[in-house]
Amino acid sequence: EVQLVESGGGLVQPGGSLRLSCAASGFTFSSYDMHWVRQATGKGLEWVSAIGTAGDTYYPDSVKGRFTISRENAKNSLYLQMNSLRAGDTAVYYCARDSDGRWYFDLWGRGTLVTVSS
Amino acid sequence: DIQMTQSPSSLSASVGDRVTITCRASQSISKFLHWYQQKPGKAPKGLIYAASSLQSGVPSRFSGSGSGTDFTLTISSLQPEDFATYYCQQSYSTPPITFGGGTKVEIK
Numbered sequence: 001e002v003q004l005v006e007s008g009g010g011l012v013q014p015g016g017s018l019r020l021s022c023a024a025s026g027f028t029f030s031s032y033d034m035h036w037v038r039q040a041t042g043k044g045l046e047w048v049s050a051i052g053t054a055g056d057t058y059y060p061d062s063v064k065g066r067f068t069i070s071r072e073n074a075k076n077s078l079y080l081q082m083n084s085l086r087a088g089d090t091a092v093y094y095c096a097r098d099s100d101g102r103w104y105f106d107l108w109g110r111g112t113l114v115t116v117s118s
Numbered sequence: 119d120i121q122m123t124q125s126p127s128s129l130s131a132s133v134g135d136r137v138t139i140t141c142r143a144s145q146s147i148s149k150f151l152h153w154y155q156q157k158p159g160k161a162p163k164g165l166i167y168a169a170s171s172l173q174s175g176v177p178s179r180f181s182g183s184g185s186g187t188d189f190t191l192t193i194s195s196l197q198p199e200d201f202a203t204y205y206c207q208q209s210y211s212t213p214p215i216t217f218g219g220g221t222k223v224e225i226k
Contacts, residue, residue, distance in 0.1 A: 035215075037162075045154075045162065045205055047215040060214040094161055103209035104152040106173060108161040 002026035002107065004095045009112030016085050016116070022078040022095030022109055030073035033098035035105060036080050038091035038114075048093070049080065050103070063089075085116045120144050120211050124204075124218035130226040137193040139221045141206035146186045150210035153182055153191045156220075157202045165204075166191065193223075201225055 008020040020036070036048040049069040050058040057069050068081040078095055092113050096105035121144035131137050141151065149169040154162040164173045166182040169189060179194045193200055206218040 044220050045207070045217040047213075047217070050213065050215075058213040099164070099167060102152075102167060103150075103212050103215055104164065104167040104207070105154075105162070106164045106167075108163065110161055 004097065004107060004109035006093065006095050006109045006112040009093065009114045011115045011117065012085055013118050014086060014116055017081070017083045018085065018114060020080040020082070020093055020095075020112060020114070022080075024076045024078065024095075024097075027097075027107075029071075029076040033101055033103075034069075034071060034078045035096045035098060035103075036069060036078075037094045037096050037105070037108075038089075039094070039111075040091040043091075046091075050098070051078070082114070085114075087116050090114060090116045119214055120147060120208050120216055122206055122208055122216050122218040124206055124221050126221060127219065128222040128224060130224050131196050132226045133196055133198055135196045135226075137196050137200075137223060139191045139204055139206075139223075141184075141189045141191070141218050143187045143189075143208055143210075147208045147210035149185050150208055151182075151184065151189045152207045152209065153180075154205045154207065155200075155202045156205065162205065196223070 005023045035050045051069045066084045070079045092111040094111045095109040097107035099106035123142045151169045153166040156162040170182045203220045203222045
């Protein structure tokens with residue numbers, strides 16, 4: 001089955017760190033650009049990061065310097081290292097597959113909840 | 119950054135109605151516009167890419183049109199399973215990717 005499964009979410013204090021993982025299956029993971037997208041409760045979607053097949057990475061200003069996206073093709077896995085977390089980073093984090101480099105997401109995981117609170 | 123504005127933010131409709139949702143970009147984005155559907159408690163699902171191309175498996179009652187700054191998502195005959203929130207997203211100027219604020223389609 002073609003799917004993405006996120007893990008690693010939880011409760012973390014402001015200023016803390018967390019590492020999210022996304023396990024891919026059912027497709028050739030190494031051939032696809034991958035992204036993280038987040039959604040605060042009751043709010044809209046916000047793109048968080050992207051990584052190309054060659055390992056090139058992209059971030060919006062809101063997380064640049066704090067978040068790091070990476071991938072391990074041998075393990076069919078995507079990661080998001082989140083440092084210096086803030087209350088505003090509280091959200092469900094989705095892993096998403098890019099369709100043919102269009103920066104359109106044709107496959108999404110179920111998401112993992114990150115809560116930043118003291 | 120390119121701003122995406124959806125209208126309306128919510129609408130009420132009946133099964134069988136024709137529904138149109140609009141998305142406007144703050145500058146021309148050619149046809150680099152995509153649509154998603156999200157049901158409560160679920161992940162978003164891709165519907166349409168490049169303004170008018172239907173993702174595989176999506177019912178043909180969904181269609182998209184537009185180019186430049188103005189785009190529409192149309193549901194030709196609303197079905198019970200279509201009640202959800204719909205988002206547009208641009209990929210003309212990346213990074214960053216930007217999404218519209220969403221349109222919630224509710225049952226009348």
